[in-house]
Amino acid sequence: MSWNEVLTFENSKDLLISIGIMLVFLLFRKLFAKYIFSLILKLGNKAKTAFFSNIFIAVEKPIQWLFIIIGTFIAMDYFPYLDRSNPLFKHLFRSSIIILVTWCLYNLTSSTSLVFSRINDRFNIRIDDILVPFFSKAIRLIIIAISISVIAQEFGYNVNGFVAGLGIGGLAFAFAAKEALANLFGGIVIITEKPFTLGDWILTPNVEGTVEDISFRSTKIRNFEDALVTVPNAMLSNSTITNWSKMGKRRVYFNLIVSHDTPKSNLDNSVRQIRYLLKNHQGIHPDTIIVSFDEYKENGLGLLFYFFTKTTVWVEHLEVKEDINFEIMDILENEQVTYAIPSNRVLFDVDE
Structure with missing residues (x-):
């Protein structure tokens, strides 16, 4: 094809029309993103739940790309240097639409937690928080797998043969990915037995912290160093x-160790008052309260304290302990009971 044929008037006109169509659709895309979508999003925000807002956000980018794909498909009618009757263009157009639909559904899976919350409220079905991330990831994998199979069929590939081939190579795949499969089954064990859920504070031989995420492969834990x-x-x-x-x-x-020279009556009164204090304190659990003169030690008399706070929150637990400690100090001070100070006594045998 010579340059004279390429730059004919008809070809130039069709080329300009094709470019004009693309520019018009790009303008539509810009107007949609700036005005129409903003208006729809404001209407969605007025709803009682954020469900509709999440749907609009999920489809925003795919719809913007839809303008480009449709504009390209229409512009190809006038583009002089490509033949749109070629089946490849139809396959590409249909595959692009499938990808956009997949993109929308993939983004919508981020709203899975809201869906499960509404199910809990309406049908009184309790769905554990630990299951929501797994359901979301499983749904995404299914969406992607279905999309790939549909696109493959669009281009004429036999998906059934591919699936049959997976059965033949399944043993080799399982051997090569045995660690990944072990982690997957480990995740299933965690889900079914539920030793913990999201937000729990756990301790293992390797790490201690708060559970932040549970995926198919691993569990993410935020330790107390914020790592x-x-x-x-x-x-x-x-x-x-x-x-x-x-x-x-x-x-x-x-x-607590007090001095050896503490009178019996003072020590007995102190133990009784501390026991009474713990039994009547609002922050102490009443089931198990032990305050006892426990043993004789080398440097004093040993008192044993064993009880529980009602709260399990660390900061509140420390506040209750602090209040109890100050009260114990006051009781011992009033009874003139002194703390034992670690010391060594040295005896000298002086010959006269």
């Missing part, structure tokens, strides 16, 4: 897990 630790599910499911968030009450245990 994010990723633990493979296979390792976590086979570990000893202490779930501190399941405490109904929180233990306080300590010893």
